[in-house]
């Protein structure tokens with residue numbers, strides 16, 4: 536009887552599993568083709584310096600113009616790509632696009648620092664550093680114009696390897712930013728031994744800032760700012776959507792801000808225009824939602 540039941544289950548589950556494997560395989564094939572056909576592209580979101588009161592750089596965010604599903608955000612395909620072992624290929628592709636863009640801006644007389652997200656999985660081995668080193672050597676981009684964003688996730692698998700990778704990146708002259716800070720579940724202990732140039736306050740703290748419900752987010756942000764500055768790092772606030780949030784973040788001592796208020800992920804041309812805009816009124820920045828290339 537148990538056997539019959541077991542079989543019944545297998546029959547029930549198999550089509551779903553099969554479907555999952557099939558869509559995973561299709562995604563892998565699509566992704567491989569997308570890389571070859573240049574269907575992957577980058578959107579750039581400005582980083583706004585609160586002291587200089589102007590755009591000081593940007594973050595590259597991956598997009599996929601899928602032939603059937605349309606523009607896809609990374610949350611939908613980056614994890615699948617990693618599962619399929621595509622993380623190195625994808626990262627190489629992103630780094631090459633970023634370096635080419637930095638060169639293009641330099642040719643127009645602009646030095647715009649670009650931050651690149653690199654998956655935690657590539658920090659368990661030497662791959663992240665290797666890929667960055669190759670991209671820099673291949674493009675001749677000054678290392679200080681490249682920043683690597685990584686999450687606390689890197690300290691969960693192989694913290695020693697991650698620490699080594701961080702030091703190697705700094706030796707190359709590349710700066711580092713700890714992304715989504717405050718949402719990971721690793722201890723603060725690693726900050727004793729490892730240095731980051733930037734801590735990025737996760738947008739969950741920023742977005743509950745101006746709620747008048749007595750939440751603790753302003754204390755948390757203030758504490759992150761003190762912690763970061765004590766460690767010699769700067770603080771970038773993510774997900775700033777309202778002028779009230781921006782003004783509170785200024786008061787709390789954040790160094791820079793990023794978010795829809797200051798610019799959605801946009802084209803390279805739009806980010807260059809925002810970079811060239813005179814200091815002063817962030818509301819006057821060209822806000823371009825550039826889903827299109």
Ligand code: C2E
Nearest residue numbers: 596597608609610613629652653654774775776794795800
């Ligand atoms: P992230 O690095 O924390 O990037 C910030 C995400 O928040 C982006 O989503 C951005 O569009 C979104 N965002 C920015 N400002 C606001 C705001 O004011 N409000 C709200 N609600 N959202 C805002 P996106 O582009 O969908 O990227 C999601 C995540 O995918 C990124 O989080 C990053 O972890 C990952 N990712 C993006 N590009 C790459 C890449 O080239 N390689 C890898 N490995 N991961 C990437």
Ligand code: MG
Nearest residue numbers: 594652684714
């Ligand atoms: Mg990021």
Ligand code: MG
Nearest residue numbers: 714715735773
């Ligand atoms: Mg983030």
Ligand code: MG
Nearest residue numbers: 714715737738
């Ligand atoms: Mg995030």
